[in-house]
Amino acid sequence: MPELPEVETYRRFFAEHAAGRTVRSVDVLDPAIVRNETAPAVDLALRGHRFGEPRRHGKWLLCPASGPVLLVHFGMTGDLVWSRQEPERHRHDRLALVFDHGELRYRNMRKLGGVWLARDEAELKDLIGDLGPDALDVSRREFLDRLSRRRGGVKAALMDQRFVAGVGNLLADEVLWQARIHPRRRIDDLDAATRARLFRTLHRVLRVAVDEFDYLESRMGWLNHVRGEPGARCPRCRTPLSRVTFAGRTTYLCPSCQR
DNA sequence: TCAGTTGTTTATAT
DNA sequence: AATATAAACAACTG
Numbered sequence: 001m002p003e004l005p006e007v008e009t010y011r012r013f014f015a016e017h018a019a020g021r022t023v024r025s026v027d028v029l030d031p032a033i034v035r036n037e038t039a040p041a042v043d044l045a046l047r048g049h050r051f052g053e054p055r056r057h058g059k060w061l062l063c064p065a066s067g068p069v070l071l072v073h074f075g076m077t078g079d080l081v082w083s084r085q086e087p088e089r090h091r092h093d094r095l096a097l098v099f100d101h102g103e104l105r106y107r108n109m110r111k112l113g114g115v116w117l118a119r120d121e122a123e124l125k126d127l128i129g130d131l132g133p134d135a136l137d138v139s140r141r142e143f144l145d146r147l148s149r150r151r152g153g154v155k156a157a158l159m160d161q162r163f164v165a166g167v168g169n170l171l172a173d174e175v176l177w178q179a180r181i182h183p184r185r186r187i188d189d190l191d192a193a194t195r196a197r198l199f200r201t202l203h204r205v206l207r208v209a210v211d212e213f214d215y216l217e218s219r220m221g222w223l224n225h226v227r228g229e230p231g232a233r234c235p236r237c238r239t240p241l242s243r244v245t246f247a248g249r250t251t252y253l254c255p256s257c258q259r
Numbered sequence: 260t261c262a263g264t265t266g267t268t269t270a271t272a273t
Numbered sequence: 274a275a276t277a278t279a280a281a282c283a284a285c286t287g
Contacts, residue, residue: 110283152276170265
């Protein structure tokens with residue numbers, strides 16, 4: 001379930017199991033999941049290398065291995081699995097990093113996303129493309145500055161990875177609902193107080209989310225707690241929520257609270 | 260059978 | 274040049 005908070009969870013998981021460990025082999029179980037190299041090339045590049053501390057930028061997990069960097073993107077259905085917790089490989093396990101003490105598997109049912117190998121930091125930048133600042137890392141000043149240069153709808157901006165990196169469909173709805181901003185509101189129409197509220201809310205939602213596993217469902221009083229339930233009502237004012245399609249994505253909002 | 264799904268890219272239109 | 278939209282990608286689930 002990967003947006004920024006989930007990928008942060010994967011980063012910690014990778015750090016726990018793979019950082020400081022030497023790769024014995026890379027078993028590519030589905031060659032199509034490696035997007036920019038052949039399966040043997042990935043094995044050859046990483047075998048015998050030791051992983052350092054993983055980093056995260058937006059929804060990308062970046063795993064340096066003394067020289068080459070393994071790039072992991074989770075799409076909609078990606079996951080990491082540690083072999084001690086689940087001994088058998090699953091049919092959606094697409095790649096396994098094999099260590100002496102176990103194996104870390106990249107699972108992805110739908111195969112959106114995948115794994116890339118960068119030979120160095122320069123190649124890494126080319127592969128992840130023109131990403132904006134990480135949504136949890138961006139300063140208020142930079143966020144407001146970027147917002148002032150942006151036109152169009154506010155939800156589209158939040159979800160644009162070149163604007164800020166890490167916010168997806170569910171988080172965008174959550175932030176806008178908490179900040180009481182209609183997702184179709186034009187950025188030009190937002191006054192200074194509303195822009196400041198948007199930043200504060202974005203930051204607060206992300207902070208809570210990265211610290212709380214399963215926040216999407218467990219966080220009482222949040223939009224995502226009731227999202228998708230038939231007849232769902234706004235947790236604040238009890239007005240029935242609207243469900244609309246916006247740029248091909250399902251959007252939930254409260255017609256009473258949000259403008 | 261049909262609609263829907265937390266992401267990204269591409270083509271096309273505005 | 275930016276922004277908006279739909280479709281495609283793939284593999285399910287209800």
